[in-house]
Amino acid sequence: xxxxxxxxxxxxxxxxxxxxxxxxxxxxxxxxxxxxxxxxxxxxxxxxxxxxxxxxxxxxxxxxxxxxxxxxxxxxxxxxxxxxxxxxxxxxxxxxxxxxxxxxxxxxxxxxxxxxxxxxxxxxxxxxxxxxxxxxxxxxxxxxxxxxxxxxxxxxxxxxxxxxxxxxxxxxxxxxxxxxxxxxxxxxxxxxxxxxxxxxxxxxxxxxxxx
Numbered sequence: 001x002x003x004x005x006x007x008x009x010x011x012x013x014x015x016x017x018x019x020x021x022x023x024x025x026x027x028x029x030x031x032x033x034x035x036x037x038x039x040x041x042x043x044x045x046x047x048x049x050x051x052x053x054x055x056x057x058x059x060x061x062x063x064x065x066x067x068x069x070x071x072x073x074x075x076x077x078x079x080x081x082x083x084x085x086x087x088x089x090x091x092x093x094x095x096x097x098x099x100x101x102x103x104x105x106x107x108x109x110x111x112x113x114x115x116x117x118x119x120x121x122x123x124x125x126x127x128x129x130x131x132x133x134x135x136x137x138x139x140x141x142x143x144x145x146x147x148x149x150x151x152x153x154x155x156x157x158x159x160x161x162x163x164x165x166x167x168x169x170x171x172x173x174x175x176x177x178x179x180x181x182x183x184x185x186x187x188x189x190x191x192x193x194x195x196x197x198x199x200x201x202x203x204x205x206x207x208x209x210x211x
Contacts, residue, residue: 091184
């Protein structure tokens with residue numbers, strides 16, 4: 001291979017690609033997180049597939065009408081997306097060794113998760129008291145609709161709660177100066193989990209609330 005190491009050189013019909021300094025450099029922690037997210041994604045896939053099969057084979061209420069609209073869940077989606085953006089900005093602040101920025105953006109991400117959980121709790125109370133919908137009963141139709149709704153959204157809510165606790169621990173580390181030197185490895189792992197939670201909610205919102 002000739003020339004600068006970032007050039008792509010072809011000779012005798014063979015292409016020599018430049019060495020990628022990041023290739024095979026993933027830490028065991030990052031690999032472990034990706035493996036966990038992969039298996040966790042299968043869990044959500046199983047729940048959503050079960051929901052789809054039940055909806056296809058049984059009489060099913062229209063989710064928008066059964067849940068009293070999507071304004072509240074739409075706002076929850078907006079909050080979670082915003083918290084993903086603040087998580088990205090937190091990691092960027094760490095790269096720039098901006099301690100105050102790390103703390104502020106991380107706090108906003110945590111706040112977004114707390115608001116999401118608060119709205120979800122309010123939604124559950126509203127569905128139970130006003131619409132007669134619990135984990136095992138639904139006053140206006142198929143009980144399986146209620147069971148699958150609470151199973152899928154509750155499982156996701158548990159992930160949000162776990163993510164909030166995870167981010168609170170990251171905030172403490174940031175407060176103690178763990179990221180002052182620009183090492184964002186731990187923040188990146190937390191960000192991967194939080195972005196996964198955000199992505200899954202978009203799928204849940206689409207399949208459970210809209211379709």
